[in-house]
Amino acid sequence: xxxxxxxxxxxxxxxxxxxxxxxxxxxxxxxxPRIDLVYSPLADVKEYxxxxxxxxxxxxxxxxxxxHMAKVIRRRSKVVVSFGDCxxxxxxxxxxxxxxxxxxxxxxxxxxESAGTNPRLPDDRxxxxxxxxxxxxxxxVIPVDHHLPGCPPPAARIRAIVxxxxxxxxxxxxxxxxxxx
Amino acid sequence: xxxxxxTIDDKPVSARAGDSVLAAAREAGIRIPTLCxxxxxxxxxxxxLCLVQVEGRGRLQAACVTETAEGMIVRTQTDxxxxxxxxxxxxxxxxxxxxxxxxxxxGNCELQSLAAELGMDHVRYPYLNPARPVDxxxxxxxxxxxxxxxxxxxxxxxxxxxxxxxxxxxxxxxLSHIVADMGQPxxxxxxxxxxxxxxxxxxxxxxxxQGSTVAEMTKDREKxxxxxxxxxxxxxxx
Numbered sequence: 001x002x003x004x005x006x007x008x009x010x011x012x013x014x015x016x017x018x019x020x021x022x023x024x025x026x027x028x029x030x031x032x033p034r035i036d037l038v039y040s041p042l043a044d045v046k047e048y049x050x051x052x053x054x055x056x057x058x059x060x061x062x063x064x065x066x067x068h069m070a071k072v073i074r075r076r077s078k079v080v081v082s083f084g085d086c087x088x089x090x091x092x093x094x095x096x097x098x099x100x101x102x103x104x105x106x107x108x109x110x111x112x113e114s115a116g117t118n119p120r121l122p123d124d125r126x127x128x129x130x131x132x133x134x135x136x137x138x139x140x141v142i143p144v145d146h147h148l149p150g151c152p153p154p155a156a157r158i159r160a161i162v163x164x165x166x167x168x169x170x171x172x173x174x175x176x177x178x179x180x181x
Numbered sequence: 182x183x184x185x186x187x188t189i190d191d192k193p194v195s196a197r198a199g200d201s202v203l204a205a206a207r208e209a210g211i212r213i214p215t216l217c218x219x220x221x222x223x224x225x226x227x228x229x230l231c232l233v234q235v236e237g238r239g240r241l242q243a244a245c246v247t248e249t250a251e252g253m254i255v256r257t258q259t260d261x262x263x264x265x266x267x268x269x270x271x272x273x274x275x276x277x278x279x280x281x282x283x284x285x286x287x288g289n290c291e292l293q294s295l296a297a298e299l300g301m302d303h304v305r306y307p308y309l310n311p312a313r314p315v316d317x318x319x320x321x322x323x324x325x326x327x328x329x330x331x332x333x334x335x336x337x338x339x340x341x342x343x344x345x346x347x348x349x350x351x352x353x354x355x356l357s358h359i360v361a362d363m364g365q366p367x368x369x370x371x372x373x374x375x376x377x378x379x380x381x382x383x384x385x386x387x388x389x390x391q392g393s394t395v396a397e398m399t400k401d402r403e404k405x406x407x408x409x410x411x412x413x414x415x416x417x418x419x
Contacts, residue, residue: 088303095278095280095283097310098311098312139305178297178300178301179297180282180296
């Protein structure tokens with residue numbers, strides 16, 4: 001059987017979901033011969049490749065780069081999974097939304113609430129991706145095939161969905177597999 | 182005592198005349214999901230999660246305020262009901278700021294548990310992300326309006342069990358919110374007895390003990406119903 005081309009992506013999140021992925025521990029050794037990890041923050045790949053079979057996408061869509069990346073992922077992947085609460089709901093990343101649009105958020109964060117000795121807005125658009133006015137869950141930007149809630153999703157839950165997807169089964173969606181938080 | 186016989190999910194069920202469909206179903210071991218219902222206080226029929234189909238009635242009925250009747254045929258689990266219940270939960274999640282991961286009630290929240298139970302693996306509607314305040318003026322407790330679903334359990338518990346009626350609902354539509362007394366900070370309320378029953382009644386992390394951090398706020402909601410039963414039946418020992 002051909003190896004499944006797996007990608008994992010880190011958008012607006014804390015990487016906790018990827019840490020939980022690593023928490024699958026020795027099962028990663030069983031997984032390794034069944035997949036090609038074609039793109040991941042855990043691997044040194046610069047360009048998201050074509051023909052990805054399964055993409056686990058961590059994090060919310062918080063800036064222009066995230067949004068661009070989401071669209072690239074959708075175009076080049078067969079199955080896209082919202083990986084963790086930030087991708088599924090916005091979660092902690094979206095906690096800035098009630099503060100207002102991006103400029104108000106930046107003002108609050110860099111000039112008012114937590115301004116240090118050198119208050120300055122990070123305004124170098126060549127370096128820092130522009131924030132979206134509203135942090136969005138992944139499925140608000142691209143069609144998503146499966147949702148994997150959890151902050152982070154426990155390793156067993158990640159393993160369950162990866163096993164289902166490798167076997168081309170519809171993932172089970174019982175309460176213990178979809179709990180937020 | 183008059184008894185009525187009805188059918189719930191193809192199961193013959195007998196109930197005391199005057200019982201709600203919810204009470205009859207529970208007694209028969211049929212689970213209907215609820216959020217605003219709380220044993221020991223009156224029904225508000227606010228959350229609509231207990232909607233059921235009653236044969237011969239065109240509209241869906243809230244089981245908590247629908248009286249049982251002789252020969253009634255009730256369905257509590259249909260595709261339509263499952264879809265509506267999930268939709269209700271999704272709308273509750275969009276209307277407030279329910280960030281389970283950093284909530285004091287994470288793991289002890291009825292909203293969170295029901296979402297998992299009823300198959301809500303994501304929310305299909307846009308999040309409103311309203312700007313809502315947190316009131317920490319009370320010396321023991323706090324209210325985080327971000328987590329409030331306006332079930333009014335706290336309002337009813339304070340009024341009917343404690344008899345203080347500190348809590349009420351102000352505003353309309355999405356701007357509705359819980360207020361202490363005439364809308365002053367909770368810590369300045371002259372009617373609040375600091376009994377903490379509202380904190381126990383709250384299904385989410387909206388009302389909590391100060392100093393609780395993520396997932397620390399456990400609640401003992403059954404105590405309130407037990408208290409009401411004990412008062413009514415004058416039975417104070419277990």
